[in-house]
Amino acid sequence: MIAVAITLVMTAVACGGESHSDGPAPGDNGPEKSTITVAALPLADDAPLYLAQDRGLFEKEGLDVRIQPVQQSIQALPALSKGQVDVIASANYVTFLQAHEKGTLDVRVLAEGARVAPHMMDVLVPKDSDIKSVADLKGKKVAVNILNNIQSLTLNAILAKEGVGRPVYRQIPFPQMGPALEKGQVDAVHAPEPFNSALQKELNARVLVDGGSAPVESIPISGYVTTGQYADKYPKTAAAFQRAIATAAKIATEDPSAVREQLPKYAKVTPDQAKSIHLPAYPETTDPGQLARLTELMEKQGLLKKPVDPATLLVK
CATH class of the missing domain: 3.40.190.10 (Periplasmic binding protein-like II)
Structure with missing residues (x-):
């Protein structure tokens, strides 16, 4: 059976960091800080994150993205609220929307991670x-x-x-x-x-x-989540991260083989296993209308007590 040894390193990240020579420098035209710590799960959802890192897309944006594996996105929630990680990838929307409603976390969605696809x-x-x-x-x-x-x-x-x-x-x-x-x-x-x-x-x-059949086909399931405080304090950093993820999501959509090449590097699967895996959909843009399908379903099943307008949670 696949063994995945993963831990979250609960270490605060310094706000500064060295910028890369071939990317924007921190300042007026570049990100306010170059170092971003991202907690991530070993799921196919996270392929764009690893693609962006492997292909230098973050570097081109002047970012040094440091990935810390976790077993459950909820494990990283306290670290996010304390500023010990900046972003959670494969963040299970349900958990974080509930935390937002309860006031335990001021959630902001930087980008969509994955949507349901057949047999993913x-x-x-x-x-x-x-x-x-x-x-x-x-x-x-x-x-x-x-x-x-x-x-x-x-x-x-x-x-x-x-x-x-x-x-x-x-x-x-x-x-x-x-x-x-x-x-x-x-x-x-x-x-x-x-x-x-x-x-x-x-x-x-x-x-x-x-699990990808009607009535939940193509429903958003995970995203790249940060806090309102982080998004407000580092808007250029957030925008740079969004651009890199959007480019990587486009690559993942147009060239699934690129995803299959990444999976063995972080998800503990063999190259042969990666060839047959059913991949999720990787949207390039975040659609509040699609996210509303999720929030409405949550409300119907009692996981949200009142309606949520997803558009108010998006980092633009």
Whole structure:
């Protein structure tokens, strides 16, 4: 089973930093600070981040982006609020929108990370499982990375469309889902890529539900999130980061092979495994209308108490 050893280094980052000679220097025309610390998950969602770093897109913008791996985006939330990391990539929108509503974090979305695409996250069961249809999931134990979040939100919507009951969710980090499924600790797992394909190959797990099917097709699931304080204090830095990510997202969209080349470098998958992974969609721009689909679904399922206008959260 894939082993992902990842920790968040809770170290505050200095505001300054040396600019690169071939990029804008900090000052009137360049970023206010060159060093950005980004907490990131080992998911296919983050491919543009690594592409931007690998191809010098951040450097061209005068940025020194330092990536710190984390197992769950929620782990990095305290560090973001304290300024110990500047941005969280693959930030699960549900968690951060809830934190924003509660007043525990003043969220700003720098850029979209990924949107749902067919089979980029699936509900998997053991090959010999008695669970044969979505209706059989009612009352069964299903592993998700974080409770009351994007996985359960989207699966609940799919089940509601089919008119069937909900499972019981269990919080299990992505790297531990395989062992939990093998040991019978859960009946099914809701796994995104690259864990989805790995579990199918290594455990011969069977796809029960396409997590990218109607009514959640193309719905935004993650983004690059910072705080209002950071965005206000460093607007040129934020804009430079946005430009690099937008360029990388365009590359990822136009050349999926570039993503597949990146995955083995940070997601602990082999080049052969990377060839068959189902990739999410990588939007170049952030669409508040699409984000509204997510907030409306959250409100419907009780994960938000009042309507949210996503446009007010975007860093422009």
